[in-house]
Amino acid sequence: MAKLVKTEEEVMLADMARGFLDGAAPVGKLRQMRDDEVTHDPALWREMADMGWAGVLVPEEAGGSDMGFAAANVIAEEMGKTLAVSPFISTAVIAATTLRQVSDARAKEALGRIASGEAIYALAVDEGIKFDPEATQMEAKAEGNGFRLNGSKQFVVDGALADRLLVLARTENGLTLFDIPADRDGISREKSNMIDARDSARIEFKDVEATGEDVVGSVDQAMTVLRPALEAGQAALAAELTGLAAGAFGMTVGYLKERKQFGVEIGRFQALQHRAAHLWCEAEVTASAILNAGRMLDEDPENASLAVSLAKARATATAKLAVIEGVQMHGGIGMTDAYDMGFYMKRARVGAEWLGDYSYHAEKIAAVRGF
Template sequence: MNKLVLTEEESMLADMARGFLDGAAPVSAFRKLRDEGQTHDAKLWKEMADMGWAGVLVPEAAGGSDMGFAAANVIAREMGKTLAVSPFLSSAVIAATALRQVSDDRAMAALAKIASGDVTYALAVDEGIKHDPDASAMEAKADGNGFRLTGKKTFVVDGAMADRLLVLAKTADGLTLFDIPADRAGITRAQSNMIDARDAAKINFDDVEATGDDVLGQVDSAMDILKPALQAGQAALAAEMTGLTVGALDMTVSYLKERKQFGVEIGRFQALQHRAAHLWCETEVTASAILNAGRLLDSDPDNAEMAVSLAKAKATSTAILAVQEGVQMHGGVGMTDAFDMGFYMKRARVSAEWLGDYSYHAEKVAAARGF
């Protein structure tokens, strides 16, 4: 079987996810959350956890299904189609992947809480305007058997509502990853709703105590834990972006079939047909890149970096194309808040920046190919 075709199990998972999300999390539900000033739907996340989505990457021994990264990407893609709001990427993908790199009782207990939906995580890595974990300057000074964390983190997606934080900090001889409760003394979170109406916090750490037990993995060796987690998150985010691309495309095609000009449906105009066909082709190519990234993360994670960066870069360019074409082909109505296309555009813009923008990942692909 071609590895870039969904398996029967993955197709069933996609159908199940689509059926649930169409009823429980349509775009109208997202609009309602936005209008009410909410950035998180706790009830929806609990329902997702009860369906096993929160444990898709959690080992069976910790109460998860351990279906793998390709399956996680299938779920993320379906969520993107309706812009469903949840901590799936932050908790079920990024945090779960980081924790499963550590085979101890504490990590297994944390994974079990993720799978049940009882605990949510956020990744506190970036400090500047662009994604660059290696440039983290937040300091973790040795203090007895522990550390004291001082500094700031920005663009912490789901950071205002998360129960725990994965925090990257600079230690004596490298970078160290900490797993700490978000309400620990010295932590101040400032919620900053992004343009897509989702939660991204700015977090200040003022002499925050971290014990040796709070270190995830080994001191000065954060990337051993963080790199697989980032790649999993980047692949799933790319899948979500492909979902929003499909959502925007479907909305646009439906409009082309209904809107009349000069007594004729505008979908009959050859110029618009060509643009829609081009976007569909780009969507299919992107979907293959996403599936390839998931397959490699499952089968050969040590060599998946180029595939993941290719998927994120391609998903970014295709999503931006989809929302731009969607707005233009809808004409004036595409620019109004009363129409849902604007939500897709805003989500695409935010997702393009999170976990590395197009240039960041294009440079990784170029480097991997020897350029």
């Protein structure tokens, strides 16, 4: 099969995103945010919303740009190259995809707030040490015309800064998804900065009241609306990891061309050339998998699971290879905090775990293929 390539429109979008992010969100900005213990830049998110990124998956009638999943992946990939910090995946991708599955006025209003940059969402799904939505144990007990939520969630990315939460809980006959304000009585959030200096939270729910209006979709049928959103988020995260690998690779190649040993640039050493060439090949194959996942989500979403899991698994492995090779080919300086390669390595590690690690997606691929 021929290598998938970006369309002319996607190339233009990538170039526009690259030009903006290089100036507004370089890697140095992440370093400054880390040093200042800041995990969110509201001004940057407003600029992204003004460019239509927050509404990339929001229908036009709700105020969005509705560019599609492939376009969202293009933006996420460019963000990965500079490790740009934003709630793009949690809000513009996962939350927007969830809410667009629902046709009521409340969902349309929420989508409009996402597109304008007013609302920031976080997905509260994880409870154990690994991603496993189907194993959710948090209880949503029916009470009168509503529910009472009790339990806890962890690894809630953007959970400390979000003003709304998508919460997965177990009801009498299945799983139900709730859209509730993050400051509702009974909710307590413990901020937990991740190793990549980004926002995450542990969230406790104690007798939290939820009404029927807070239910997204139908009671006991959460995965109907959540599964497409998870796959969209997984594809966008895979794209970000692919961009991360490209950013780390570019930094490494630049170093190989500059660093000299015995009066010769180390990039002339054949052993290092072979390792760089291998990494480039892996990145090219992964880039095709990312493009395919975006195409499938846009054109045949009911059958996109295999393409999405393949993209996430490959992106995880490629990002890991890129940062490991980057550190090794930089030598001792690659291990120091003064050099930016460490930021790429830390982000790659967090991205590997969020929304399902390599093993999770490899098992899904095996299951689809009948193994």
